[in-house]
Amino acid sequence: MRHCFAGTVAKQRRKNQRNVFIFLWGLYFSPISDTLEPMRFFVCSSRADGERLGGMMMARPVIGITPGFNGAVTANMTYINAIAAAGGAPLILPVLENEQAMAEVARVCDGVLFSGGGDINPLRYGEELLPGVGEMSAPRDAAEFLLMKCLQQMRQKPVLGICRGIQVMNVALGGTLYQDLRAQGAATLEHRQGSAYERPCHRVRVERGTLLHQILQKDVLEVNTSHHQAVKEVAPTLCAGAFATDGVIESVCSRDGRFFLGVQWHPECMAEQDADSQKLFRAFISACRYEG
Numbered sequence: 001m002r003h004c005f006a007g008t009v010a011k012q013r014r015k016n017q018r019n020v021f022i023f024l025w026g027l028y029f030s031p032i033s034d035t036l037e038p039m040r041f042f043v044c045s046s047r048a049d050g051e052r053l054g055g056m057m058m059a060r061p062v063i064g065i066t067p068g069f070n071g072a073v074t075a076n077m078t079y080i081n082a083i084a085a086a087g088g089a090p091l092i093l094p095v096l097e098n099e100q101a102m103a104e105v106a107r108v109c110d111g112v113l114f115s116g117g118g119d120i121n122p123l124r125y126g127e128e129l130l131p132g133v134g135e136m137s138a139p140r141d142a143a144e145f146l147l148m149k150c151l152q153q154m155r156q157k158p159v160l161g162i163c164r165g166i167q168v169m170n171v172a173l174g175g176t177l178y179q180d181l182r183a184q185g186a187a188t189l190e191h192r193q194g195s196a197y198e199r200p201c202h203r204v205r206v207e208r209g210t211l212l213h214q215i216l217q218k219d220v221l222e223v224n225t226s227h228h229q230a231v232k233e234v235a236p237t238l239c240a241g242a243f244a245t246d247g248v249i250e251s252v253c254s255r256d257g258r259f260f261l262g263v264q265w266h267p268e269c270m271a272e273q274d275a276d277s278q279k280l281f282r283a284f285i286s287a288c289r290y291e292g
């Protein structure tokens with residue numbers, strides 16, 4: 001493992017317990033993300049019972065995950081596993097309409113993942129229900145748009161939006177959606193592959209100069225697909241970062257360069273075996289360590 005240290009060393013002796021604690025705070029060069037990462041190294045020796053302990057703890061940023069809602073909050077394990085595997089500490093968030101409470105929840109998080117799910121009420125982007133719109137959840141809409149408002153008001157924390165998540169990001173910042181790609185004649189590809197979400201089903205072209213391209217260094221990606229809606233008009237402060245072969249917008253990101261990235265596919269379902277999906281989550285976690 002390549003690492004270099006640049007930090008301080010603190011020693012603490014507790015004679016009465018005959019313990020010695022050594023803490024090292026510093027940075028190390030992560031072979032995972034190719035960046036300097038904060039770390040804590042601790043040694044605890046000469047314990048009264050003679051056992052020697054030692055270990056290294058990398059600081060894990062807390063990543064809030066917005067849940068589904070069916071009266072109880074629900075969370076797909078794929079999100080939890082992908083965040084944990086990439087070095088984050090996943091935390092399932094509440095469905096909540098109290099602004100002060102949600103602001104505190106947002107403060108606790110170093111970054112937030114807006115997860116996949118049902119449709120957003122079209123009134124939120126100035127439209128009424130059209131044929132083909134799917135199931136909606138008023139409590140989930142309320143909680144996620146409130147959380148987005150809290151995140152916008154605070155110092156800006158990294159956000160990753162997945163499927164419904166990219167749609168929440170776009171609508172919250174003033175963009176619109178196709179309520180149903182097929183009914184509105186907006187897609188020629190089938191964007192609901194129906195099963196085996198660990199496998200890709202269509203390609204996306206990644207725009208150069210976007211955050212997604214910076215992370216993956218690829219012009220074309222193969223992605224899975226499980227959506228019937230998509231971004232229509234991109235919010236003024238966002239830009240489209242990737243397109244399916246039929247022109248459907250598959251990614252948006254912030255124009256100001258901060259980590260505010262949405263993808264229409266499900267990288268969390270591919271993350272176990274797909275290097276690009278792993279890179280995406282690692283880049284998100286890395287941003288949360290520094291900016292969150």
Ligand SMILES: [Mn+2]
Nearest residue numbers: 191225226244
């Ligand atoms: Mn798609």
